[in-house]
Amino acid sequence: MQDIDYLSVCTPNYLHFSHIAFGLSHGMNVICEKPLVLTSNGLFRLQELEKQYAKKVFCILQLRLHPQIQKLKTRVEDLFVGDKQRSxxxxxxxxxxxxxxxxxxxxxxxxxKSGGIASNIGIHFFDMLIGLFGYPTTFSIKENDPECLKGTLDCPLAQIEFCLSIRQEDLPLQVRNSDQRSWRQMMIDGEPFDFTNGFTDLHTKSYEEILAGRGFGLQEALPAVLLCESIRRTK
Known part of the structure; x- marks a missing residue:
């Protein structure tokens, strides 16, 4: 029988660890959808399994490949180069x-099973914010229930206020009236940052990057997993 090079895991979140471990132990590299795992301990155990079986785990962190977000990252870095006093x-x-x-x-x-709204809805956005502005030194949670998560992140380059929700009533009125079910908005120093478009091909690009040897591994996935885990423990 021909060897299988990659196992792609798209199962419910709570099954990811066992399915990734299965793939590694059977000689396959593994590609896994978000969230990679729900706990940092699970991720550290996967690092050990990678070494044991000499195979790799890749996570789909598609927002890192979004062209507008890549441009924004460059802009943010340029703002702070040589200006340590910048607010x-x-x-x-x-x-x-x-x-x-x-x-x-x-x-x-x-x-x-899902990790709640932080892991199931927010992990890509937390990964994006960490990549842009650094890992938060502190955070606070204002609302944390199964349908809505609100809080602040104090990152090295930004003070961030966030709201993640699955409640229809949290959609702006004009969005509800247009029968849209989703809305995303980011403001930076009072100016809107539009990344509404550009999502269509990000999964395809993610797989192309992995097959070209440039995929995101366990170490890249760790910061957002750690943050979501910490938020879940903050009630």
Whole structure:
């Protein structure tokens, strides 16, 4: 039988660790959708399995490949080069993606299985914010329930206020009236940053990067996993 080079894991979040471990132990490199795992301990165990079986785990962190976000990262870095006295950027991020009644009956609404709204909805955005502005030195949570997560992140380059929600009533009125179910907005020092478009081919590009040897591994996935884990523990 021909060897399998890659196992792609797109199963419910709570099964990711066991399915990744299965792939590694059977001689396959593994590509896994977000969130890679729900705990930092799980990720550290995968690092040990990588070494044991001499195979690699890759995570889909597609926002890192978004052209507008890549340009923004360069702009932010340029702002702070040689200017240690520069004040932090003031950033707000809102992401609302309304979900129907089915959501509350699925594994996604069970925090023990999905990691809650931080991991299931927010992990890509947390990864994006960490990549742009650095890992938060502190954070605070203003609202944390199964349908909405609000708080602030104090990062080295920015003070960030965020809102992640699956509640339809959190959509702006004009969005609701247009029958859209999702809305994302980021403001930087009072100016809107538009990254609405450009999502269509990011998964394809992610796989192309992995096959070309440039994929994101366990170490790149760790910061957002750590942050989501810390947020879950903050009630």
């Amino acid at each position: 932090k950027l003031q950033v707000s991020l809102n992401y609302v993606t309304s979900r129907g009644p089915w959501y509350k009956k699925s594994w996604k609404f069970d925090e023990s």
